[in-house]
Amino acid sequence: MTATATPTVRTGILDCVQVNLAVLADRRCGPGRHLGLGARLRFRPEPGPDGLPTVDPSPEEHLRDGAALVGLRAEAFAQRVPADGLRAMAERVSVVYAVADTYDMPWLPYAGRARMEHSFLVGAHRDGAEIEDTYDNETAWGPARPGRWTLPWERLPTASFACALSPVREYRAPRPQLCLDDPAAYVEAYASHPDRLAALRRLTAETWLMTRARQLHAAYREHLGERLDAEGHLRRWDQLTATAFIALRRAERGRPVPGALLPELASLLTADREVFAVPPHRP
Incomplete structure (x- = not known):
């Protein structure tokens, strides 16, 4: 595995669901489009683990809301997609956006150590699955840095969901909005x-x-x-x-x-x- 990606998006202000959506937004729609992910500032906590409230929405909700903000539409949406299903999707479309468990992602320092939902991009390469992940963060087990990796298909995690993302025809930059609870x-x-x-x-x-x-x-x-x-x-x-x-x-x-x-x-x-x-x- 080698990490050789230079991100074109502001990775340091994006979370693990947004960051790879941001890459596609700029590639499909032009530089700076990914910043639309910040149009709506929300503080509306929901019940979460351990009886504590959380500001973290479900990854699927987060993806759909974010895609709408940057003018992308989720297509060929599928849930519980194993590695061979990701391969089949990647052979039909240029890039698949997927979310899975970090515990099973060999390119991240979380692998085998911590469980959380995390996004990545996957395409079909002659040598296997071409993974791209622009996540940028310091972790307890070392840094996670943007990169591209080619892996055997069988090493990919089962995705909790996966989809293709394409631009919508008509798009207006969203107005800034605050949704702030007490x-x-x-x-x-x-x-x-x-x-x-x-x-x-x-x-x-x-x-x-x-x-x-x-x-x-x-x-x-x-x-x-x-x-x-x-x-x-x-x-x-x-x-x-x-x-x-x-x-x-x-x-x-x-x-x-x-x-x-x-x-x-x-x-x-x-x-x-x-x-x-x-x-x-x-x-």
């Missing part, structure tokens, strides 16, 4: 959860997702030509993500964790509404 119940759920370690593990992932979402939304607003005074706010979100990670590591070692974590989360979620206020629409 954060009080969300923060309280994490503050009062009886399993502090489970709460911190989930909160580490949640703050990572929320920080990237806000960075992406700011990038889209700037792409549209807006002057957004969000730099300091985004730095605080970055710091919160780092604080959550440190708190988790301390908790895993039985050490006390920073007491300011949840108050800062509440403060940032409350401030989002003012920092990202959308100006009135002018026809």
Whole structure:
């Protein structure tokens, strides 16, 4: 396996479902199209694992919402697709977008260590499956970096779903939109959860997702030509993500964790509404 991809999208502000959708958006529709993934800033938590609320939508919902924002349409959609099914799809279309379990992805440091839903692109190559994954992140087991790999088809994971993505004929860049619920119940759920370690593990992932979402939304607003005074706010979100990670590591070692974590989360979620206020629409 070799990693030889140079991404053309802003990988550092995209999550693991968005990042490979972003690649297709720019290739099919032109440079910068992927920033439309940030048009809608959402904070609408749903019930999640361990009795904790989560801002992380299901991968299928996330893919469909994101595709609509960048002017792509999912076609030949299939669920529970084994490796031979991915091969059959890839031989019919140029590129397949798929989501599967990181535990079974040999090109990622999560392989054999951690389970989460993650996207990748696959095409048919004369030497096997050509995998492309532009995910960019530091993990507990080393860095995940954008790359392309050629693998035997049998080494591919079973996809929870897979599809082809094609441009829609008529597309209008979406207007920025805020969908922000009151954060009080969300923060309280994490503050009062009886399993502090489970709460911190989930909160580490949640703050990572929320920080990237806000960075992406700011990038889209700037792409549209807006002057957004969000730099300091985004730095605080970055710091919160780092604080959550440190708190988790301390908790895993039985050490006390920073007491300011949840108050800062509440403060940032409350401030989002003012920092990202959308100006009135002018026809």
